[in-house]
Amino acid sequence: MAAAAWLAMAAAMMVVVALPMQQVGANSEGDALSALRRSLRDPGGVLQSWDPTLVNPCTWELYKNNIQGAIPSELGNLKSLISLDLYKNNISGTIPPTLGKLKSLVFLRLNGNRLTGPIPRELAGISSLKVVDVSSNDLCGTIPTxxxxxxxxxxxxxxxxxxxxxxxxxxAVYDTNC
Incomplete structure (x- = not known):
């Protein structure tokens, strides 16, 4: 009887400990999406309907919207992200190396923006990556091989x-000043 009571108490404690862990994981993805929204200016108002608590934000269309701002490093926390399509906007700044943590990423389309700096070498570690398009920016350095x-x-x-x-x-005209 004492063993059964102890086992029940241990199971209850595991649930109490596991719940905050799940919330931390869920919050980090919500925080990453909120960071993206905060980092962008949206002259066309396309981000007004965003809800970072949505279970499936895959319907967010972030391409061809004249969205301005930088890509926040927090996007690297979206562990299940498959496609990052920010093409044909006015995104500026650098490509965050933290995007290399997106091990499920298949599509990375950042073409047609105002991105600068090098292509992060961390992206070469994403084995699932099939499509990368960074054309029509102002990137510098060398292309990962x-x-x-x-x-x-x-x-x-x-x-x-x-x-x-x-x-x-x-x-391209070569320029080593990156």
């Missing part, structure tokens, strides 16, 4: 005048 970058078409890096790579001969 390992991991998923081995199979990304060179056209997905075009129109970054300061981006280097031997394969870009004729597509």
């Amino acid at each position: 390992s991991g998923p970058f081995e199979h990304i078409p060179l056209s997905n890096f075009e129109k970054n005048p300061r981006l280097e790579g031997p394969e870009l001969q004729g597509l």
